[in-house]
Amino acid sequence: MSIQTLVEKIKEKGNPTVAGLDARLEYIPQHIAGRNMMLHGETLRAAAESMVAFNCGLIDALCDIVPAVKPQAAYYELLGSYGAMALKETIDYAHAKGMYVIGDIKRNDIGATATAYAEAYLGKTRVGDTEIAPYGCDSVTVNGYLGTDGVEPFLKECRERDKGLFLLVKTSNPSSGELQNRDMEGKPLYARMAEMVAKWGEGLDTPCGYNQVGAVVGATWPEEQKIIRGLLPRSYFLVPGYGAQGATAKDIANAFNDDGLGAIVNSSRGIMCAWKKTGRNGEDYKEAARAEAIRMRDEIVAAIR
Numbered sequence: 611m612s613i614q615t616l617v618e619k620i621k622e623k624g625n626p627t628v629a630g631l632d633a634r635l636e637y638i639p640q641h642i643a644g645r646n647m648m649l650h651g652e653t654l655r656a657a658a659e660s661m662v663a664f665n666c667g668l669i670d671a672l673c674d675i676v677p678a679v680k681p682q683a684a685y686y687e688l689l690g691s692y693g694a695m696a697l698k699e700t701i702d703y704a705h706a707k708g709m710y711v712i713g714d715i716k717r718n719d720i721g722a723t724a725t726a727y728a729e730a731y732l733g734k735t736r737v738g739d740t741e742i743a744p745y746g747c748d749s750v751t752v753n754g755y756l757g758t759d760g761v762e763p764f765l766k767e768c769r770e771r772d773k774g775l776f777l778l779v780k781t782s783n784p785s786s787g788e789l790q791n792r793d794m795e796g797k798p799l800y801a802r803m804a805e806m807v808a809k810w811g812e813g814l815d816t817p818c819g820y821n822q823v824g825a826v827v828g829a830t831w832p833e834e835q836k837i838i839r840g841l842l843p844r845s846y847f848l849v850p851g852y853g854a855q856g857a858t859a860k861d862i863a864n865a866f867n868d869d870g871l872g873a874i875v876n877s878s879r880g881i882m883c884a885w886k887k888t889g890r891n892g893e894d895y896k897e898a899a900r901a902e903a904i905r906m907r908d909e910i911v912a913a914i915r
């Protein structure tokens with residue numbers, strides 16, 4: 611699914627947000643985790659099956675109001691081979707429920723290895739005469755700081771399979787300025803990266819006007835958002851940092867274009883852990899996640915109006 615499909619889903623739902631699926635065991639209510647530990651003991655399998663059950667419940671609760679999910683690969687890798695299966699099951703379930711899937715993998719390497727990452731998460735791998743999509747994400751986050759040869763294999767998937775990318779430009783974490791804001795021949799490094807993103811996106815515009823090659827721009831950096839928006843008017847921004855990292859709706863407005871499009875704001879812990887604030891032991895985790903997703907949507911739509 612291309613960035614165009616993401617834009618259509620955002621418009622259809624009137625909701626420029628994405629729900630992060632980054633479950634640790636402590637974010638999963640006891641009625642789910644306890645049941646799986648009864649069945650499988652205190653094992654990685656029990657943790658992974660709990661994660662899938664929790665994710666599917668969240669997807670059921672959100673799929674009619676939220677256009678996309680963003681599973682973060684780290685939390686699945688934490689569960690070894692069971693985690694890999696949990697990630698695939700989560701992606702397939704989200705697709706079955708009509709959601710767009712952004713794989714937050716932040717990968718890159720030398721060209722040959724980047725090709726393997728790109729095929730694993732966006733493309734297909736060949737087994738004999740059969741081609742199989744190991745994960746089948748619609749788009750992924752990519753670390754462009756390795757340069758063009760590492761990004762090219764991901765661009766190939768955009769060209770050949772209509773996939774999307776979000777290149778790390780200005781990340782949301784407190785230390786991101788240590789390197790990303792350093793001067794590079796008169797401009798901050800993140801601005802140089804934005805220029806690279808524009809170059810990598812050449813020839814990858816979609817009919818809706820947005821390019822397949824987008825950028826990760828932290829909600830925690832409103833001033834940088836404005837500068838990067840100016841450099842990349844037709845790129846979609848994935849904007850993490852809202853909620854648990856402290857950014858609010860007023861911090862994200864600069865990421866959007868005047869048409870109210872151009873950015874999708876992520877919340878992971880804010881939505882996944884909303885049940886922890888209701889005092890009902892997680893029995894109501896789906897309702898709590900939905901209520902938080904609606905609150906977030908309304909707050910962000912009001913802020914960009």
Ligand SMILES: O=c1ccn([C@@H]2O[C@H](COP(=O)(O)O)[C@@H](O)[C@H]2O)c(=O)[nH]1
Pocket residue numbers: 630632682714780781782783826827828850851852853854855876877878879880
């Ligand atoms: O600059 C970045 C890039 C990615 N992330 C990821 O987004 C979510 C944020 O989770 P919250 O719980 O909403 O804080 C998480 O998967 C990060 O790895 C980011 O935060 N900043």
